[in-house]
Amino acid sequence: MSTQTTYPAAEVASPRLTRRQKARLSLGVQYALGIAVIGLLAFMTDWATFSAAFLRFDILERMLPRVILIGLVNTIIYAALAFVFAFVVGLLLAVMRLSSVAAYRWFAGAYVEFFRGVPALVVLFMVAYGIPNAFPGFQFPGDKYGMVMVGLGITAAAYMAETFRAGIQAVPKGQLEAARTLGMSHTRTMATIVIPQAFRVVIPPLTNEMILLVKDSSLVYVLGVTAAQYELTKFAQDFLNRSVNATPLIVAALCYLAITLPLSGLVRKLEARYAKAR
């Protein structure tokens, strides 16, 4: 589209291209190569066999509406519960880690190092079975839902604590000084001035945590859930076994995307809104 460039004399005299022309040519070659590869793959694919194994609409029809009403809904519930737990605990840990009290710093540091290093599956298992064994008679509120909230939330809290800590430390020291100078206590300063500003910094990494939790909810199967408590992956596996066909996995994958893509969109909106108040 853009200008046919500048030096007509040079153009006539030599076949050499200007920088812009070279860049456009290079880009054109890349596009052509990309299209060629995709075309080749599409041509070589045995669509009949592939769709028989992965894209059977009759199986999709049989999965509906329960894949949405049970699988998708439970995945969202599990992830949301764990996120809320991790958010609160993570924020608390971050504040502890920056505290002037050494014992708080030590505890928060140890928590983060431990739960970042241990597989989420193990933690979930230990929470769900370890706690009721250690405290006989203890019942998680909401049964499986309570177990998942704590079991997945504990691990996510470790990651979120680090995210929040980075966000809090990104707030300039002058903000703290200005607030203290106005007579605000340390706690008040954190709550009113520092954390709201830190929150904007951490929105993008926090989305990552949320998306990871959505996918981590697939670990819930270790708790021996009932059919009504299935999340997407377990639901798809179940269907996979019964139908001896991989279509349910594709459907589950699309459902995960149906959760994560709007989430990313929401975050972009939030960021745009906060950008105004910078």
Add this chain to the structure above:
Amino acid sequence: MPTQPIPAPGSHAISIRNLKKSFGSNEVLKDISLEIEPGEVVCIIGPSGSGKSTLLRCVNLLEVPTSGTVLVGPDEVTHPDADLDRIRRRIGMVFQSFNLFPHLTVLENLTVAQIKVLKRRKEDAIATARLNLHRVGMSHKEDAYPGQLSGGQQQRVAIARSLSMEPQLMLFDEPTSALDPELVGEVLAVMKSLANEGMTMVIVTHEMAFAREVADRVVFMDGGYIVEQGLAQEVIGNPQEERTQSFLHRVLNPMVIDAAEVIEAEELSTA
């Protein structure tokens, strides 16, 4: 000065006695004593690194002194049991980098501490805020965010924010040093009108013309000591100490220093 008798508490706006402050092995304040009277406007001048800002920040304990005492009115700020949050409410502070809260609008910047700290009703806080925005000529920007304002406007809002707490004295830490030259005047004008209203002010500044015109007293600091102090016209117009003379000479005539002089000074200070 340290030989003066200790006055009855509460008779000075600020009373600093034998103040010392070290950062590690670097002693920034070496035995400072200074009294500031209610209604007085004091400008602290001196070369960079002389401890001016540190002295100011010791008054509201943003820096904790190594030794010595600071009294603000009747309250000993340096007492271990001092209720700092309560004392700080009465001490306004304006920073070189403004430090407005970027996530709050101009009006909210002025009301947040009134509501959260002074427990004022929201309507009262807003009324006080509007009054002070008017004082600094920023009424038209109450719904703007700090990021949408110029440096001079931000600093005027910062002054209004401090005033909204109705402080008994105001500390200014190089309030115009971060501003583009053409924005300095609007901030100095606000400070001058504040001085004329009788506010007690301690101002760390490099604006000699302002100090000369507005200050009741000028304090010259160098190397962690108060070298000379007195009426603004005398200290700036007719300095007695050699260090004051050479500092003022450099500040007032920045173009007359030649390279040889700079090199000589460097060598002297590192020797």
